[in-house]
Amino acid sequence: MHGSKRAVLILGMLFILLWSTLILLLVFIEKVILVYVKLSLLRSALGLLLAGLWVYSCYKFSRWIFHRFLNVIHSSH
Amino acid sequence: MYTYPIISILISSTVSYISMRLLIPILRAKGIISVDVHKPDRPTVANMGGISIFIGILASYILLVFLGVSQDLFIKLMTMLGVMLMATILGFLDDLKPIKGLLKTFLSIPAVLPIILSAKFYPHVIVIGRPEVPIVGRLRLTIVYWMLLPLAVAGPANAVNMLEVMNGIMPITCSLALIPIMIGQALLRRFEDIVLTASLFGALLGYLPFNKYPAKVFSGNLGSLLVGAYIGAIAILSRIEVLTMIALMPHLVNAFLVISSVGFKERREMSERPVRVGENGFIHVNPSRRAPITLVRFIVLISGPLKEKDIIKVITYLQVIASILAISTALLYLVKI
Numbered sequence: 001m002h003g004s005k006r007a008v009l010i011l012g013m014l015f016i017l018l019w020s021t022l023i024l025l026l027v028f029i030e031k032v033i034l035v036y037v038k039l040s041l042l043r044s045a046l047g048l049l050l051a052g053l054w055v056y057s058c059y060k061f062s063r064w065i066f067h068r069f070l071n072v073i074h075s076s077h
Numbered sequence: 078m079y080t081y082p083i084i085s086i087l088i089s090s091t092v093s094y095i096s097m098r099l100l101i102p103i104l105r106a107k108g109i110i111s112v113d114v115h116k117p118d119r120p121t122v123a124n125m126g127g128i129s130i131f132i133g134i135l136a137s138y139i140l141l142v143f144l145g146v147s148q149d150l151f152i153k154l155m156t157m158l159g160v161m162l163m164a165t166i167l168g169f170l171d172d173l174k175p176i177k178g179l180l181k182t183f184l185s186i187p188a189v190l191p192i193i194l195s196a197k198f199y200p201h202v203i204v205i206g207r208p209e210v211p212i213v214g215r216l217r218l219t220i221v222y223w224m225l226l227p228l229a230v231a232g233p234a235n236a237v238n239m240l241e242v243m244n245g246i247m248p249i250t251c252s253l254a255l256i257p258i259m260i261g262q263a264l265l266r267r268f269e270d271i272v273l274t275a276s277l278f279g280a281l282l283g284y285l286p287f288n289k290y291p292a293k294v295f296s297g298n299l300g301s302l303l304v305g306a307y308i309g310a311i312a313i314l315s316r317i318e319v320l321t322m323i324a325l326m327p328h329l330v331n332a333f334l335v336i337s338s339v340g341f342k343e344r345r346e347m348s349e350r351p352v353r354v355g356e357n358g359f360i361h362v363n364p365s366r367r368a369p370i371t372l373v374r375f376i377v378l379i380s381g382p383l384k385e386k387d388i389i390k391v392i393t394y395l396q397v398i399a400s401i402l403a404i405s406t407a408l409l410y411l412v413k414i
Contacts, residue, residue, distance in 0.1 A: 003380030004391050010379050011372075011391075012398045015326050019402045023211060023409070026319065030213035044220055059337055062330070066370055069378045073364050 014065065018058055025054050081146070081272045082259075085137040086279035093133025093283030100129055101287065101294050109172075111295055115243055115385045117358045122292050125172055126284065127300015131165055133280030134307075141272065149202045150269045152195060156203065157273055157310055159191025164234055164306035168299030179341035181238075181298075185231040188306045192230070192313055208318040209265060211409030215316075229318065230309040236328040237305030238298060239335055242373055243389055245289035247296055250396040251304050252281040254324040257403030258311060261320045264410050270315040277307050290386050324403035327395050331372035338370040352377055358384055 029047045037043045104110070104123040111124045138154050146154070167184055170176065176184065196203040206222045207215040216222075241247040255278045262270045281304070287294045296304075305328075312321035322329065351374035353361045359382040362374055376391050377383055383391070 004376075004383060004387050007376045007380040007391050008394045008398075011375065011395055015330070015395065015398050015402060018326065018330075019323055019406075022319075022323070023406070026210050026216070027212055030210065030216060034217055048221060059333065062334065063337065063370070066334075066375055066378065070364065070366070073362070073378070 010065070014062065017061075021054065021057075025050060078268055079271075081141060081144075082275035084144070085141065085272050085275040086282070088140050089133040089137040089276045089279030090283035091133075092136035093129045093280040094286070095283075096132045097126060097129035097284055097287045097294065100126070104294070111297075113244070113292065113295075115354055115360060116291070117354060117356055120291075123294040125169070125297040125299050126287060126294035127165075127168065127296040127298075127303055129287075130277075130280045130284050130296070130300055131161065131303055133283055134161065134276045137276040137279065146272075147269070150272065152199050152202045153269065153273060153314060156191050156195040156314070157307065159194075160188050160230060160306055160310040161303055163188040163191070164230075164302045165299055168238075168297065168302035171298040171302070177341075182231055182235050182341055185234045185302065185306065186227045188234065189227060189230040189310075189313075192310060193226070203314060204316065205313065207316065209316050209410060210319050211406050212412050214413060226313075229313050230306050232332075233309035233312070233321070233325055233328070234302045234305035236325060236332040237308070238301040240328045240331045240372065240392075241296060241301040242371070243290075243385055243392075244292040245285065245389055246392055247301050247304060248281040248285040248288050249389070249393050250327060251308065252278055252285070253393070253396045253400045254308065254321075254403070255281070257324045257400050257407055258308070258315075258317065258321060260404055261317045261407035261410065262315050264407050265315070265317065267315045267317075270311065273314070274311055277304065277311075290389055320403050320406045323406050324400060326399040326402070327372060327392060334370040334372065334375065355382065360385060360388060 029050060033046050034043055037046060101123045104125060109124050110121045112119050113122050138158065141154065142151065164185065171181060192203065192205065196205040206218065208218065210216050237247060237251060240250065255274050259271050259274050262274060288296060308321060308325065312318045349363060349365055349368040351363055351369045351371045353363055355361055360377055361382045362377040372392070373388055376388055
């Protein structure tokens, strides 16, 4: 496959993954946590924790993909 | 309903185009130039072209006020003008004397103040908080929203600034990002706010011919901070923060990758470059594990060496994907569970 097309495909899939998980996360926070957790402070803490976990997972996942490609370069040298 | 947005686009694009045409020789004569580092012959290019974007938006605002806008829209125009001025001044100072990355991020936080002040004095016009989210409607963020508000303008401003690394990237990606924003505003019936977005959209269209590959002018920090701050301010005023975040995904992913790899360092402060330019004009990935991770480095790592023009194409396609996702988000506003 042409290099630039491969870059669009892989990074495009990453964008779609980020988008879909973000929407799912927002729906989960609003429809589950904000409905079933009664204590206001706990709701805020849980919501922030989940959002933080999402950001951390995005960070780890994008770095993991990056380093997989970087390892290919290092192993070919 | 759509007369003012169309007038805004026509005026801001025309004024931005004409002012840029007149400004390029002046900027070059004054020695306001930068080196285009991604070309093998490293040509010099006029800098601070972002000033024409500012002039274009300002011209459309003046005409709108002259035509007689509603009081609500007038308040919003003045609020946006405040945000624009603060971001432009910061960018201008950064272009004159480079400001360190973390300090620049910190200094861009006050650009949100005009919105907070307007919301305080005109709460019936500008409502802060309760962002619209697809499927679930308005989020109930009372404490968290105020905690994140300082980043709502500073975040996009610095993210747009960080991705402006190649010819035409900023006007292309930002104008494509503004399309779903306008669709979202229309679907949420925020018709007055479309005028604000249309002014920037037109100014970017007028500026693009001079910044596209091979660039005759760079926007400078002035232009990228202004455009990013403006988009962030629109998101707050229209309460479409989530949609805007998705529309700016290439910028945010790039900023996230850079900050997570080297912190808030500026390009000029980095000891290792993310990419290297070969003599034949091909851009190669820097294989060092200590080099910053950027979107451009990620692209070249996946694809192999590419010419600058091809990298610009890849980023444009990625922005198209982000804009389609943002349009899907806007359509999901109509779905409620």
